[in-house]
Amino acid sequence: MPEQLQVLKALQTLDRERRELIQQREQLDEEQGRLQVEVDRVQAMVDSLTSAIEARQEERRELLGKLEHERGLASRAEGRLPQIKTQREYLAVLKEVDAAKKQIKELNDQVAAKDRDLEALTADKGEKDAELAALSEQTAARQAEISAVAVGLDAGLADHGRQRDSLTGRLPVALRKRYDMLLDRRNGLAVVEARDGACLGCHMHLPPQLFNRLYVAKEVQSCPHCNRLLYLAAE
Numbered sequence: 001m002p003e004q005l006q007v008l009k010a011l012q013t014l015d016r017e018r019r020e021l022i023q024q025r026e027q028l029d030e031e032q033g034r035l036q037v038e039v040d041r042v043q044a045m046v047d048s049l050t051s052a053i054e055a056r057q058e059e060r061r062e063l064l065g066k067l068e069h070e071r072g073l074a075s076r077a078e079g080r081l082p083q084i085k086t087q088r089e090y091l092a093v094l095k096e097v098d099a100a101k102k103q104i105k106e107l108n109d110q111v112a113a114k115d116r117d118l119e120a121l122t123a124d125k126g127e128k129d130a131e132l133a134a135l136s137e138q139t140a141a142r143q144a145e146i147s148a149v150a151v152g153l154d155a156g157l158a159d160h161g162r163q164r165d166s167l168t169g170r171l172p173v174a175l176r177k178r179y180d181m182l183l184d185r186r187n188g189l190a191v192v193e194a195r196d197g198a199c200l201g202c203h204m205h206l207p208p209q210l211f212n213r214l215y216v217a218k219e220v221q222s223c224p225h226c227n228r229l230l231y232l233a234a235e
């Protein structure tokens, strides 16, 4: 077998391993992305519950302000009652007191409703906080594992890169380019065996003269159908 073919075969083995390493690396990146999306999703729920709670608290503070105002009105009106001389005025002030008390009751009901809302929201947020904490912890642990594997893969890829450079350095530029192009277009299979008169890349029959040339030629031969580079398996 021509020496160039030995180099090409070794290069292809290396490149196929490299493709797998790259795929594994991409899978890790994808997984990391998915984990982050999940954390972000729960974080968004926590954030939205936090805003809802803050809004209810603000509304509750406003209600308490109004309540204080109505209580002031009621107590001032009641305070005036003992000094009142006429029946008519007395009734008018009593009406004021009643109106204020009615308002107070309504406001108290509204505050109670806010409190129930707040209680439910706080319980929800408690659950989501716990979920987020557990998920963050789990995600951090998995991300640490992923990083460790990624470091290994990156080192492997760097090593492959160096081995690749040393192999491609032994090939003429034109052949190297042909190989790279085929590797790309033929889905990672650029160098294939020729057996029983056929190319095992595309399974088409090779012209007999070409098949015979494979035994003697010093230069690399390619399949006329798929252009892949051909070698004969060692006997």
Ligand SMILES: [Zn+2]
Binding pocket: 199, 200, 201, 202, 203, 204, 223, 224, 225, 226, 227, 228
């Ligand atoms: Zn072929």
